[in-house]
Amino acid sequence: MTRQSISFTEPNNNWINTQIESQEYKSKSELVNDLIRQARVKEDKLNIIRAKLIQAEKNGFTTQGQADILSEFKKDLGIEIKL
16 A cells, blocks of 8 residues: 555544544545545546447437536536536
């Protein structure tokens, strides 16, 4: 396992410490690794959505462009999706 040194802003450090104090995580390393895993899963899901949108657009299943569809998803879900 690679060892790293990172710095946190005070609000982030306070939140991390709260998670550890509540015994949600045993250490900062465990928490950070879990957050990275979650981000990787989210990225994988977004990549699947992008691929399906591109394929649907190529197959003529929609007349909207990819940017328009993603913009609608962003609005409906209240999330930011970047290409």
